[in-house]
Amino acid sequence: xxxxxxxxxxxxxxxxxxxxxxxxxxxxxxxxxxxxxxxxxxxxxxxxxxxxxxxxxxxxxxxxxxxxxxxxxxxxxxxxxxxxxxxxxxxxxxxxxxxxxxxxxxxxxxxxxxxxxxxxxxxxxxxxxxxxxxxxxxxxxxxxxxxxxxxxxxxxxxxxxxxxxxxxxxxxxxx
Amino acid sequence: xxxxxxxxxxxxxxxxxxxxxxxxxxxxxxxxxxxxxxxxxxxxxxxxxxxxxxxxxxxxxxxxxxxxxxxxxxxxxxxxxxxxxxxxxxxxxxxxxxxxxxxxxxxxxxxxxxxxxxxxxxxxxxxxxxxxxxxxxxxxxxxxxxxxxxxxxxxxxxxxxxxxxxxxxxxxxxxxxxxxxxxxxxxxxxxxxxxxxx
Numbered sequence: 001x002x003x004x005x006x007x008x009x010x011x012x013x014x015x016x017x018x019x020x021x022x023x024x025x026x027x028x029x030x031x032x033x034x035x036x037x038x039x040x041x042x043x044x045x046x047x048x049x050x051x052x053x054x055x056x057x058x059x060x061x062x063x064x065x066x067x068x069x070x071x072x073x074x075x076x077x078x079x080x081x082x083x084x085x086x087x088x089x090x091x092x093x094x095x096x097x098x099x100x101x102x103x104x105x106x107x108x109x110x111x112x113x114x115x116x117x118x119x120x121x122x123x124x125x126x127x128x129x130x131x132x133x134x135x136x137x138x139x140x141x142x143x144x145x146x147x148x149x150x151x152x153x154x155x156x157x158x159x160x161x162x163x164x165x166x167x168x169x170x171x172x173x174x175x
Numbered sequence: 176x177x178x179x180x181x182x183x184x185x186x187x188x189x190x191x192x193x194x195x196x197x198x199x200x201x202x203x204x205x206x207x208x209x210x211x212x213x214x215x216x217x218x219x220x221x222x223x224x225x226x227x228x229x230x231x232x233x234x235x236x237x238x239x240x241x242x243x244x245x246x247x248x249x250x251x252x253x254x255x256x257x258x259x260x261x262x263x264x265x266x267x268x269x270x271x272x273x274x275x276x277x278x279x280x281x282x283x284x285x286x287x288x289x290x291x292x293x294x295x296x297x298x299x300x301x302x303x304x305x306x307x308x309x310x311x312x313x314x315x316x317x318x319x320x321x322x323x324x325x326x327x328x329x330x331x332x333x334x335x336x337x338x339x340x341x342x343x344x345x346x347x348x349x350x351x352x353x354x355x356x357x358x359x360x361x362x363x364x365x366x367x368x369x370x371x372x373x
Contacts, residue, residue: 086197
């Protein structure tokens, strides 16, 4: 089944919805300046908070989607998660999942390419939003709660790598 | 004179989704289409961490507004020079830049940013009333210290920069915006007042 992406506009609140989730179009300037703010607020845990916000939100978004549309396997959930990431404009994602952990590759990244467009390359990863998304995908696929996985970005488009790579590991505790 | 309802009706029907690279290149920027709660959630988490540190809280507020201002300035320019804008709003434009600004706020509404409408406009000052905006949903989860409409503040002043500042891309920062009413603090609507930077 093709991944659903039903966009509608609600004239009552004047909100856009994607698959019945209130959603909003923003640009790479907004996403990268949020990311830079997270880095500036490193003393408050800014990068982790940005990742956590993404993880919590997409945990719910994807969970609702799975309940509604996905009756099949973990493999189907992973494929939907890859599609969803692309459909909302965040990049092209390829995920290898196992309950104990896995890896992911990003051939294109909204955050990395937006950052390069705005400020040029960096020598450190900036895709905290991608980290959070992957943590949500792994937690859902494994039937765990938010916060069950650690995501490390090991190569980054923003540093000049041809693609971004992520390693995802289980934090431990009961599944 | 802009027919706001007609413009919103047509602009809101523009469909947006990622291409085969998972990107949305539109209006001279890369667009994303994320849940509105995500943006509120990060802001909330960060402001909560600032706690009673007023300097830190204000620094975060400034960062949130700046993100919106740059977004509004660059994306706003991309929008008002786009074929979509020219075809839908273009025929309604009689006075520039006033009608362009009214049209830009129709886009503001159609994109789901906020139900925002200019109520007063001159070269020196613009007042925007907002009946509903996703940032005001913060009241469901967080008792904010001050108005939370950072996105609307930033975008509103950026639109005035486009309308009355130096030609793009040299006009950003010529205006400031104050939020004088806030749904998230109990007001019936949000009010945003944009003036020239002193």
